[in-house]
Amino acid sequence: MSTTRSHVSMQNKYDRVVLLVDMDCxxxxxxxxxxxxxxxxxxxxxxxxxxxxxxxxxxxxxxxxxxxxxxxxxxxxxxxxxxxxxxxxxxxxEKADTCKYRDAGKEVANVLQRFTQLLERASVDEAYLDITDTVNLRMKQLQSGAFALKPQELVNTFAVGYTNIGDYVNKITNRFANPYIDDERFQLAYDQNDLPAVRQSDIRLLIGASIAGEVRAAVKKDTGYDCSAGIAHNKILAKLAAGLNKPNKQTILPLAEIPGLFDSLPVGKIKGLGGKFGEVLCETLGITFLGQLVKYTEAELQRKFDEKNGSWLFYICRGIDLEAVTPRFYSKSIGCCKKFPGRNNITGLKSLQHWLGELSTEINDRLDKDFMENNRKAKQMVVQYVQDINGEEVASSRSTSINNYDQETLAKLALDLIKSNTKTFLKPGSDAALNNSVKFLGMSVGKFETISKSQNSLQNMFANQAAKNRRVSGEEAVQQPKVQVEVKPKPTEDSKMKSFFANYLQGAKKEEKKPADPAPVEDTPKLSAGAPPKKSFFEEYKEKLKAVSTTEGAAEGSSSTQTSTPPELKGSFFANYLKQQNASKEQHIEAAAEGQGDKEQTKTQELEAAADNSSDMQGLAEELDAIEAGHSQDFDEDTIEDETLTSKANTSVPPEEPTSTYQPLTEEELKPSTSKRKFDQLNSSSTSSYKKCYAEYAVPEIRPDLLPMVKCDQCGAKIPDDVKALQTHRDHHFAQELSRQLRTEQREKRQLSPMKTSPRPTPPKKQKKSVGSASGGTSSSSTAPANSIAKFFSAKPPVEPPSSNIPTQQCPECKAYIKIECMPEHLDYHVARSLQRELNQQDLRTRAAALGKQNSSPGQAKKHQKQKQLNATIANTSGRGGSKPITQFFTQTN
DNA sequence: CTTGGCATCTTCG
DNA sequence: TCGAAGATG
Structure with a gap:
């Protein structure tokens, strides 16, 4: 189908991974x-x-x-x-003021935006994230070992149709063992052309879930808020999934589970069908559940509803939704309203003016704020009102274009609009009494335009600055349109920024009643936003801004409330910029301790994480211990570290990139920076840019003519070097290899099993991970090498039942006595742990395969030695230590 | 003496 | 483009 700006193409229907993050209450x-x-x-x-x-x-x-x-x-x-x-x-x-929540929502969105530019804020507390690119990257990194799934990211994760996430992982694992195990079913249920995507769906959603885990952990860490998330292939499904397990949970909606879910899913649960349309739908067709829709042909649905709706329904009930995640951080309009019920009806001109004044003041304040953050100005105002006309409530709305507005102008325009659209405005013979009392008043502004070119660059600087600050995914430094603004890939220059501030402050200063010239100021960014005459938000903001810009950096650690960042500035581009100005890059870590803005902490965290990016088994073991110790919810610095953040644009830590020894091309693509370059090349060389075609952007088609074919090192076959083809092919080899390995594996397991009973000392919690070689680390057992997977098989000594009167329960898994209310998390831990075990077993197999191949079961000691060798090899080649569980799922033996 | 909640935003026709 | 309605939370 057509790939418009707002929809992906049908052929890409399963290619995206979409996240819906929803704040809990x-x-x-x-x-x-x-x-x-x-x-x-x-x-x-x-x-x-x-x-x-x-x-x-x-x-x-x-x-x-x-x-x-x-x-x-x-x-x-x-x-x-x-x-x-x-x-x-x-x-x-005299009106409810929700700006506190709007600000909080923005704070959250700022965190979310670190993970993708493809962020669509759906409401104050909800956002869609298209994380396809990151997932794709991690798919590649799985192959190279640069990325490993981490169990703690899957705590509190659910998969529809599975009793726990571990089952889902097992399912995926089995499919790797036997890639075509489900194909018969797949071929019945899906179009032939979709099979590659269908086969990869589950693992990609799982990776999506791990990203979701990172996202939610980041939100928690940086804002303190809990949220839930849904992970699926499109927005509708992600939204649906997010609602299935709350609060503080995340839910994967696997492709194969859609029909089963929909069979008993009330129609109204789908976004867009929760209202009148959903009712009409159900009544018309006599149905209750979404799954009942599949009986109808597209034509039938189009006939009963309309072409667009019918088509939409036809696909939605099959779990297909092509709507793109449209990058949008700020809303398209700003509005407020108020009801005046019953006796509160506005009956006089004076009070009408009063309320219009109140509404316009709020609008104006929000516009000022919005302008600061988004460098845009509204061009249209709409006034909505409900009048009592002969006892009948009549709703109307009228709009007018606006230019260089201020609060008074807005109020006057609104009044004029009402006046001129009311037949008899005033009661005959009166100059103050309204002929039609007003029961409702609303005012909104929209049709935003970014202001002049020269100032637009500011916007770009902010955007770029923000992008640098936020990028954490290691993916796409691909520049892309942010909001509706063309983001120029210009370097961000401090000097420009400074002059902006200078101009800004200056412009704000001479903010008397502005001249009537509506001519936009071109060169001097004097920002002629009208200052509201009295108690202007703008004025206060200005003051705060001044204070911040002059004092904040110098007195970085100052606890003075006068000079600290005003709440409305926290997390804003300004605040971030200023902080960055004032804290030299190296001192940044220190500066963050103040805990002023979440940005700083995050940054510190990232830097530290980047510096300490060893995620070897030792570290994992400690994390698991931490989880087990009951800290599953609040990890500290070592929780969210992700190798990919080494590619954060402005981090001072040199990126440690995995240098794969495999195909040169893959190696290239593994480097975020070059990956970006390549991506850009691909895009620029194709006639249509991603700006025009979202689908191409969201799921970049790699052009075979630009990519050399890769020779399979096992069978010599030539395969297009794209992710899917490569993986599919390697899956095949892997399956073969695995079947051979499995027998060995079973033997090895038996050999390792004695260690299960040997208790190992609990390592200190949250101990700094050793960054050393892969084989380094403190050994936990005299018989098991530090990095041995054996660690994961060793059981903890059962905890004695506490003598206190806290109600506890013995865990069926580990026999430990757990506080009852902690039991769910504790069980989650076991799931996570078994997941990790599973992954590590895969790792073990593939390593053995990579080393010994023809295999033959070496003795255990010998095997460990081999592992050490391999680990060392990986450490040397990748620049980082250790464990890449699951990494070699798509193993490339060489 | 209520307002069966209200505010906000997007999409539809 | 405008005005109204729908959807959501």
């Missing part, structure tokens, strides 16, 4: 963070507390357990749950 979390004494208490957020306790707009999980829901009044909640904490949405200008 977000408003409540914001309140709990702000007021820590409310934590662990049932809590709800209400607005307009006056009448019956206010309307509940968010409920935390403790309160939900008591039956409190949205739509309730605060008083009802109190009845159900007397101890509930009711937080009021702040009221300013």
């Amino acid at each position: 977000f408003f409540c979390q914001v309140e709990e963070k702000q007021q820590p004494e409310y934590r662990n208490r049932p809590l709800a957020v209400v607005q307009y507390n006056k009448w019956r306790g206010g309307g509940i707009i968010a409920v935390n999980y403790a309160a939900r357990a008591k039956g409190v829901t949205r739509h309730m009044r605060g008083d009802e909640a109190k009845e159900l749950c007397p101890e509930i904490v009711l937080c009021e949405v702040p009221n300013i200008r």
